[in-house]
Structures are given as C-alpha cells and as structure tokens.
Amino acid sequence: MKLAVTGLRGIPEVMGGVETHCEQLYPLVKQQHPEIEITVLGRSPYIGKDAYEYKGLQIKPLWSPKNKYTETIIHTFIAVLFARFILKADAIHIHAIGPALMSPLARLIGLKVLVTHHGEDYNRAKWNTIAKTLLKLGERLAVKSANHVVVVGKSLTDQLKEAYNEHSKITYIPNGMKPQEGANTDSMDVLIELGLEPDEYIVYVGRIVPEKGIKDLLTAYAKSAAQKQGIKLVIVGGSDHEDSFYREMQQLANCTDGVVMAGIRKSDALYTLFKQSALFVLPSYHEGLPISLLEALSFGCRVLVSDITPNTDVGLPEACYFPLGDIHSLANRLSVTNLEDYVVEGASYIDKYNWAEISRQLSNTLQGIE
Numbered sequence: 001m002k003l004a005v006t007g008l009r010g011i012p013e014v015m016g017g018v019e020t021h022c023e024q025l026y027p028l029v030k031q032q033h034p035e036i037e038i039t040v041l042g043r044s045p046y047i048g049k050d051a052y053e054y055k056g057l058q059i060k061p062l063w064s065p066k067n068k069y070t071e072t073i074i075h076t077f078i079a080v081l082f083a084r085f086i087l088k089a090d091a092i093h094i095h096a097i098g099p100a101l102m103s104p105l106a107r108l109i110g111l112k113v114l115v116t117h118h119g120e121d122y123n124r125a126k127w128n129t130i131a132k133t134l135l136k137l138g139e140r141l142a143v144k145s146a147n148h149v150v151v152v153g154k155s156l157t158d159q160l161k162e163a164y165n166e167h168s169k170i171t172y173i174p175n176g177m178k179p180q181e182g183a184n185t186d187s188m189d190v191l192i193e194l195g196l197e198p199d200e201y202i203v204y205v206g207r208i209v210p211e212k213g214i215k216d217l218l219t220a221y222a223k224s225a226a227q228k229q230g231i232k233l234v235i236v237g238g239s240d241h242e243d244s245f246y247r248e249m250q251q252l253a254n255c256t257d258g259v260v261m262a263g264i265r266k267s268d269a270l271y272t273l274f275k276q277s278a279l280f281v282l283p284s285y286h287e288g289l290p291i292s293l294l295e296a297l298s299f300g301c302r303v304l305v306s307d308i309t310p311n312t313d314v315g316l317p318e319a320c321y322f323p324l325g326d327i328h329s330l331a332n333r334l335s336v337t338n339l340e341d342y343v344v345e346g347a348s349y350i351d352k353y354n355w356a357e358i359s360r361q362l363s364n365t366l367q368g369i370e
Helices: 017-032 071-085 099-108 129-145 155-163 189-194 214-223 244-254 267-275 293-297 326-334 336-342 356-368
Strands: 001-004 036-043 051-056 057-060 091-095 112-117 149-152 171-173 203-204 232-236 257-263 279-282 303-306
Touching: 001 071, 001 267, 001 336, 017 036, 017 214, 017 293, 017 356, 036 071, 057 155, 071 091, 071 099, 071 244, 091 099, 091 356, 099 129, 099 149, 112 129, 112 356, 129 155, 149 155, 155 171, 189 267, 203 214, 203 356, 214 232, 214 244, 214 279, 214 293, 214 326, 232 267, 279 293, 293 303
Parallel strands: 001 036, 001 091, 036 057, 091 112, 112 149, 149 171, 203 232, 203 279, 232 257, 279 303
Antiparallel strands: 051 057
C-alpha cells in the first residue's frame, strides 16, 4: 500500500499540534507495517526544497505560498494531484478540516481517503467569516466524501456522529503522550540562557495566536501574586505569520515585568522547560486534543488549563481547571503557594494516550479502507 500524507507543514520538529501528531504517529505505523510506503507531502517554506527520509518515512516538500489564508488549500490541492499522478498512491491521509476541502477531489481521481479531524478550526479567532464558512464546509465534506474520518477529541466524535448520523464512519483516536524517555538529558543551558531557575517559572508552550488565550495569560500574570513573588512567566512558541496580534503580544510581553519570550524551542531544551517549571498553563479558547498538555503530563508537570471541552475530556482533577476567559480567576490561581493543587499523576494517563496503541488503531483503520 502506498500512503500519502498531507495537511501538515512537515516533520520533524516543525511547530504545530498536527505536525507533532504526525511526527509521533507515522514512524510507529511504519515499524508495525513495513510494507506500507508512507510519503509525507510537506510545505517547502517550512522544510526546504529537497526530499529526505525520516525514520522510514519519505518526506517530499511541495511548493506552497506562505500566507495564512491561501497556504493550506493551495498546498493540499497540489498534494492531492501529486499523490495520485506522480506518487501513484493508493490512499491519502488528510489532516484537519481545512485541507479536507480537497477530499471530494481526492475521491474523484481514484484515491482512498482518510481524514483526521483535529478540532473545530472554524472557532479559531483568527479566521474571518468566509474562512470559517469554508472550514465548516471542510468538516462536512470530510464526513460525506472520505472513506473514513478519525477524530482526536472524544466529545467532538460524539457530536459529529449525532450531527451526521455516520456512526460507523467516524472513529475516535486521540492524540498521544510523548514517552518520557524521549528526553535523554536535561539541557540546563536553556535555563541559564533565559535567566531561569528550576521551579521558579510558569511555562506556556504553543502558538502565539488569539485562540490560545495568550493575551488572557499575560494580563492575568501582570495582576498575579506570582509576578510579585518573582516567579517568571515563560512563553515558549511563535507564530507562522508575524501578524498584528503577534506583534501586539510581543509588545505586551516586553511591557510586563517577569515575562520571558523564549521563542520556539526543540528537543532537550523544550523538555527541560517543561520538566523544570513550577506550573504549566494552557488558557486556550480552542483545542482539538492539546498535545502540549499531554506532553506536560508525560513530564510530571503541575498543570492549570481552561475548562473548554477538549481540556476537560482529558479528565484532570477539578482543581486543574479555571473558567475560560476569567482573567481574575486565572490571576488568583497563578501562585506558587498552592502548587500542590495542580499536581497530576501523569503516569496514570500513559495507557489512555499511548502512541503505540494509537498507531495500531490507525493501522487498523487504514487497512479497513483498502
């Protein structure tokens, strides 16, 4: 079986939840089924122009513009045609509902189609009305046109089954937790570089985009006891497109004492920033199933997250949630005097969000659409 994969920027170590999902998932699928030829069709602005191999996967960059409104749809259109007529793939795995707009085309030209629904992207604050309408259409076309749809969120799976009455066609397969052994060493150099001490900073890991609640977090931190106690707030991540919101957040961070903009960090440096933190915070308004939260759990972090459904689906202790958008509540909770409230037994989630088991579920799904 020849399988093409699209809907992501590329792998490895490209910023994004879909990218992390694919980086963890497909090497395991390849290990379990060496006979499957897997080609990831990435975007050249993020991974360069030359093809390469990664853990048994073929990575083929294809051209795309770097524009938040046209990048995804243009690249997916090219990828679908490339998969069918150049790669001569049997099936294509499309990630996210924006790229899923191309699922009818993929079926029309003879490809088997699997779509993974990573979340209700039409709820993202960055999109205008036209974009949100197209994303909702992408969701509908995924369900109606694809051979099968995988959904990473439990509640969203139930919602889609009820809305479309397609119980046998829609399957819940969550994101997973990175294994702790993935971090071989603590790269303490990153703490020295950023002027941090272990257990004396709060960390956020993710994109700097409106739906992640970054503005709420910065505002709450400025009002919090943590800032007065000298506990720093470390923002790890960046933005693909340095738009007005990104610039506004940089300016707000620069004007707020104690905030450290760490940029995009990878490998051991990222693992260290997780593991040595006093508290991991995720104030998101929108998620599919947040991989950064699962990573925080895998490293034994104390966690505090917004009470949106994708976060509550994880099943954390009640004390680990705060009301979405409630800056006053978030500010009150950002204190290192009550850290025990946010302790989670991360190991108890490993079986539930195990990449090896998730890859087996996906392999079974792929075999079902052959």
